[in-house]
Amino acid sequence: MHKHRNYHYVLNSMIFIIGSLCFFSANATGGEYLLAAGDRVKVVVFGHPDLSGDYEVDGEGRLSLPLIKSLPAAGLTVEQIEDAIADKLSPDYLKNPRVGVVVLEYRPFYILGEVKSPGSYPYSSNMTVVAAVALAGGYTYRAKKSEITIIRANDPKHQKAPADDSARVMPGDVIEVPERFF
Amino acid sequence: MIRGYRWLMIFPILLIEIAAGGAFGQELPWPETVTTRKRPEVDALGINTGAYRIYPAVSLGIVHDDNIFAVATDEKSDLVTHIQPRVDFESDWTRNELNLTINADIAQYMDTSSENYEDYLVGIDGRVDIQKGDYLRGEAGYARKHVPRNSPNDINGIEPTLYNVSSLSVAYQFVLGRLSFRLGSALDRRDYRDVASQSGTINNDDQDRDELTAVARIGYEMWSQGSAFFRARYENVKYDQQFDDSGLERSSAGNSVEIGIELPFSGVLFGEVFVGNVTRNYDDSRLEKIDSPSGGGALTWQPTGLTTVNASISRKVSESIVNASSGILTTEGSLWVDHELLRNLLLNASLTTGTDDFRGIEREDDNIEFGVSAKYLMNRNLHVSLGYVFEDRDSNTPGGSNSYTDNALRLAIKGQL
Numbered sequence: 001m002h003k004h005r006n007y008h009y010v011l012n013s014m015i016f017i018i019g020s021l022c023f024f025s026a027n028a029t030g031g032e033y034l035l036a037a038g039d040r041v042k043v044v045v046f047g048h049p050d051l052s053g054d055y056e057v058d059g060e061g062r063l064s065l066p067l068i069k070s071l072p073a074a075g076l077t078v079e080q081i082e083d084a085i086a087d088k089l090s091p092d093y094l095k096n097p098r099v100g101v102v103v104l105e106y107r108p109f110y111i112l113g114e115v116k117s118p119g120s121y122p123y124s125s126n127m128t129v130v131a132a133v134a135l136a137g138g139y140t141y142r143a144k145k146s147e148i149t150i151i152r153a154n155d156p157k158h159q160k161a162p163a164d165d166s167a168r169v170m171p172g173d174v175i176e177v178p179e180r181f182f
Numbered sequence: 183m184i185r186g187y188r189w190l191m192i193f194p195i196l197l198i199e200i201a202a203g204g205a206f207g208q209e210l211p212w213p214e215t216v217t218t219r220k221r222p223e224v225d226a227l228g229i230n231t232g233a234y235r236i237y238p239a240v241s242l243g244i245v246h247d248d249n250i251f252a253v254a255t256d257e258k259s260d261l262v263t264h265i266q267p268r269v270d271f272e273s274d275w276t277r278n279e280l281n282l283t284i285n286a287d288i289a290q291y292m293d294t295s296s297e298n299y300e301d302y303l304v305g306i307d308g309r310v311d312i313q314k315g316d317y318l319r320g321e322a323g324y325a326r327k328h329v330p331r332n333s334p335n336d337i338n339g340i341e342p343t344l345y346n347v348s349s350l351s352v353a354y355q356f357v358l359g360r361l362s363f364r365l366g367s368a369l370d371r372r373d374y375r376d377v378a379s380q381s382g383t384i385n386n387d388d389q390d391r392d393e394l395t396a397v398a399r400i401g402y403e404m405w406s407q408g409s410a411f412f413r414a415r416y417e418n419v420k421y422d423q424q425f426d427d428s429g430l431e432r433s434s435a436g437n438s439v440e441i442g443i444e445l446p447f448s449g450v451l452f453g454e455v456f457v458g459n460v461t462r463n464y465d466d467s468r469l470e471k472i473d474s475p476s477g478g479g480a481l482t483w484q485p486t487g488l489t490t491v492n493a494s495i496s497r498k499v500s501e502s503i504v505n506a507s508s509g510i511l512t513t514e515g516s517l518w519v520d521h522e523l524l525r526n527l528l529l530n531a532s533l534t535t536g537t538d539d540f541r542g543i544e545r546e547d548d549n550i551e552f553g554v555s556a557k558y559l560m561n562r563n564l565h566v567s568l569g570y571v572f573e574d575r576d577s578n579t580p581g582g583s584n585s586y587t588d589n590a591l592r593l594a595i596k597g598q599l
Contacts, residue, residue, distance in 0.1 A: 141487035141488070142487070142522075142525065144487065180488070181488070181523055181524070182486070182488060182489070182521075
């Protein structure tokens with residue numbers, strides 16, 4: 001029994017560390033990562049495996065967990081959702097709960113225009129525009145590589161912004177590779 | 183007897199150097215160009231019958247031609263309707279191929295119905311793959327054609343001169359290490375029909391002839407996909423009648439030898455250039471022998487994936503029916519540009535300029551042809567094209583009687599499956 005608890009402690013600690021790394025990685029891309037519909041997260045409530053598990057932010061941007069049912073998650077950072085879950089659990093269900101959240105799977109990004117296989121693709125950390133194009137099969141012969149645009153998922157105005165090959169891609173971003181005529 | 187001996191001499195060449203004519207086509211994996219690029223979204227799907235795929239198509243074109251007789255004075259314009267049906271049967275095999283094509287061009291002149299013509303062609307071609315780089319090709323065809331009014335060999339009949347061409351060719355290519363060999367031979371049989379003229383019927387039997395060509399090409403791969411080559415060509419033209427209507431013996435034999443290089447293609451620039459010499463000896467000593475330096479080449483440059491620039495230079499000897507002229511030595515240069523403005527909108531501009539040197543007489547024609555066209559690929563089944571062609575021939579004949587200028591505007595719609 002004691003050995004089993006130690007195992008849980010190590011596992012939870014590892015998830016916490018990985019989550020923190022991912023979080024800081026997202027920060028490094030130019031702003032804290034904000035959760036949105038389609039993201040899958042792992043929630044760990046220390047010492048309470050029955051409250052822990054993998055959850056997906058639903059289409060309305062909410063996260064549903066045991067006991068606390070659902071709470072708004074879209075637009076919150078990982079740290080904010082940890083606090084929000086802890087607030088919901090305390091003090092009715094737990095005293096001083098310690099909650100860790102890690103994003104298991106980011107929502108996809110989208111790429112369209114002059115790539116060989118346009119569509120939606122799973123996001124992976126530190127993805128750049130050129131990596132996204134490679135995932136989409138590469139440029140077509142009509143691609144205008146110098147005028148790629150990107151619509152950031154967190155841009156409320158959904159404006160197209162110029163992006164070069166090395167620009168970072170975030171989950172939910174829409175990349176457009178325009179066509180050239182000459 | 184002498185002619186018979188000459189033919190006997192050709193036979194061993196045919197056996198050893200199997201090849202020629204239309205079968206000389208390049209089989210190299212040239213990079214795709216604007217015109218050869220596959221366009222799955224608008225290319226015809228064809229009808230799949232298992233081992234064969236059938237591509238039926240018909241094109242309806244309307245041409246406004248402001249000088250249908252290609253004359254210097256009293257030009258006559260007309261509106262010409264072209265109906266061009268065609269069907270291609272293409273084998274869908276992993277090895278070897280066997281194809282059949284049948285096509286026609288039915289031209290109806292609105293005001294000058296005497297110019298109406300119906301050309302057609304039936305052709306079959308095949309390839310036997312022996313091993314990588316080695317293959318045997320063969321082609322056979324039968325066509326009915328007409329002599330265009332702008333041809334220097336147009337005889338000015340009341341109607342266009344019709345002729346039949348039967349052709350047979352075979353070519354063999356094989357590779358031995360860095361050496362590559364292409365051997366080929368082609369035989370064309372031309373049969374001209376008589377045509378009515380203002381002064382009676384013109385008997386064209388004196389143009390009926392057999393044309394034999396044998397070619398050998400040896401290449402040495404000096405770079406990856408590039409080689410230096412030596413090419414020798416033998417040509418023999420044998421007229422059915424020993425003397426033509428002017429009393430000349432026009433049968434001839436000649437050859438050309440060329441050395442050149444095939445550029446290592448990078449996808450940006452590829453093609454070949456060569457220099458050499460061409461000769462032609464006529465049976466009649468009154469017809470001037472042709473012995474001229476020759477050279478040429480064809481280069482394709484693709485500055486971008488959307489633009490292809492082609493350039494070619496050539497010098498060749500062709501038959502002449504002009505009295506006292508032994509043959510026409512044509513030196514020609516062409517430049518044409520294809521541009522893919524949109525995936526389904528192709529633009530083209532071309533310029534061809536050259537000189538026809540009528541050997542044995544003083545006549546020399548300077549020719550210029552300029553054209554622009556646009557092709558809109560609406561969908562898999564419908565393509566529309568619009569084009570304009572300007573032609574100018576400046577001849578040094580007295581009074582410029584053989585000079586002409588012509589403008590033609592063409593609109594065509596093509597349906598295909």
